[in-house]
Amino acid sequence: MTQLSICESIIDIPAEQWNALAGDINPFIQHDFLSALETGQCLDGYGWKPKYFLIHDDNNELIGAMPAYEKDNSYGEFVFDWAWADAYQRAGINYYPKLVISIPYSPCQGPRILAHDKETKSLLIKFALEFSNKNNYSSTHWLFNLADDFKVLKQHTELQRFDYQFHWKNHNYTDFDDFLSRLTSKKRKNIKQERRKVSEKNIQVKTFNGSELSDEEWNKIYHFYQITFLKKSGSPTLSLNFFKAIANKLLIIFAYKNNEIVAGAICIIGKETLYGRHWGCLEEYDGLHFEVCYYTGIEYCIQHDLKTFEPGAQGEHKIARGFLPVKTVSAHSVAHPEFHRILVDHLQRENHALEEYGVELMNASPYKD
Numbered sequence: 001m002t003q004l005s006i007c008e009s010i011i012d013i014p015a016e017q018w019n020a021l022a023g024d025i026n027p028f029i030q031h032d033f034l035s036a037l038e039t040g041q042c043l044d045g046y047g048w049k050p051k052y053f054l055i056h057d058d059n060n061e062l063i064g065a066m067p068a069y070e071k072d073n074s075y076g077e078f079v080f081d082w083a084w085a086d087a088y089q090r091a092g093i094n095y096y097p098k099l100v101i102s103i104p105y106s107p108c109q110g111p112r113i114l115a116h117d118k119e120t121k122s123l124l125i126k127f128a129l130e131f132s133n134k135n136n137y138s139s140t141h142w143l144f145n146l147a148d149d150f151k152v153l154k155q156h157t158e159l160q161r162f163d164y165q166f167h168w169k170n171h172n173y174t175d176f177d178d179f180l181s182r183l184t185s186k187k188r189k190n191i192k193q194e195r196r197k198v199s200e201k202n203i204q205v206k207t208f209n210g211s212e213l214s215d216e217e218w219n220k221i222y223h224f225y226q227i228t229f230l231k232k233s234g235s236p237t238l239s240l241n242f243f244k245a246i247a248n249k250l251l252i253i254f255a256y257k258n259n260e261i262v263a264g265a266i267c268i269i270g271k272e273t274l275y276g277r278h279w280g281c282l283e284e285y286d287g288l289h290f291e292v293c294y295y296t297g298i299e300y301c302i303q304h305d306l307k308t309f310e311p312g313a314q315g316e317h318k319i320a321r322g323f324l325p326v327k328t329v330s331a332h333s334v335a336h337p338e339f340h341r342i343l344v345d346h347l348q349r350e351n352h353a354l355e356e357y358g359v360e361l362m363n364a365s366p367y368k369d
Helices: 015-022 031-039 082-090 118-134 147-153 176-181 185-200 215-231 240-245 288-303 316-321 337-363
Strands: 003-007 048-050 052-056 062-066 068-071 098-101 139-145 159-169 203-209 250-257 260-269 273-281 308-310 324-334
Touching (some): 003 118, 015 031, 015 062, 052 118, 062 118, 082 337, 098 118, 118 139, 118 147, 139 147, 159 316, 159 337, 176 185, 185 203, 203 288, 215 240, 215 260, 215 273, 260 288, 273 288, 288 308, 324 337
Parallel strands (some): 098 139
Antiparallel strands (some): 003 052, 052 062, 068 098, 139 324, 159 308, 203 250, 250 260
């Protein structure tokens, strides 16, 4: 007979059992990444309270797991439900706390319901919905799901949303010029011009694995991460200790002028995908953001045979640089019957508008074909 439980720290879950379910493709769902968020003190102080849903078999082997968090805000999720929360508040109803099944601060698609069969996945979903109801959560949300998880989720939830990100795909390019050759002449010329502006400023760009950084370089890249958030009146929720704990998963990109580091970016390396995450600079240089955050990442993917480059959430400007729209999907369950009815209607209209928007985005493709 299966045993259902909730654990409030990933550290109490054996890494080998968790990773046996999580796999080695997606870096965000692996035990060391989630553990680093906890030990790096990136969660509780910002409204993420871990609630790992677990299913064990008769032999006490972990056969199902789900990374879930009780939330008292909507920060760091990237599937924006602020309007939902505002509507609840205007109606005098509490929207928080809610339950979120996602990876904190990571708008990246990946496994959310860890199990080897659909029956166990369904059991985890039911477990989460029952737990939400028992604890009077307003809602339950599964964010940035892969297709196989989403298929099961649609059997248990009536509210589904989607949006677009912009991803670059590696079509077995031999080098950057081969990639450029697939673009229209105008787009190819614009990219060459942007890269030339950087080189004409005598700026050199170099890449490092996070495990190679000196203490001084760690301080530099963390400073870049912090100042970008502060410029936007945001909060740099990830700690330096967090980044150091996952150093071997990181691609660090530095830009140098006169042998001084003037800008940097943090990417996370997956088995098949490079994920662009954070960037910062001391001084603005024309084209430098595109060079550090996009073009260097594309070159890295080509050189290391990675299939995809996901440079982060949002940004239509990425299309002109070779990144095409890809749907990201989420599933939701809302307890309040009247709000549930309203949201069903709202999402139907929203999804129809987004389908039309997606056609427009694809029509802007920079590729010849």
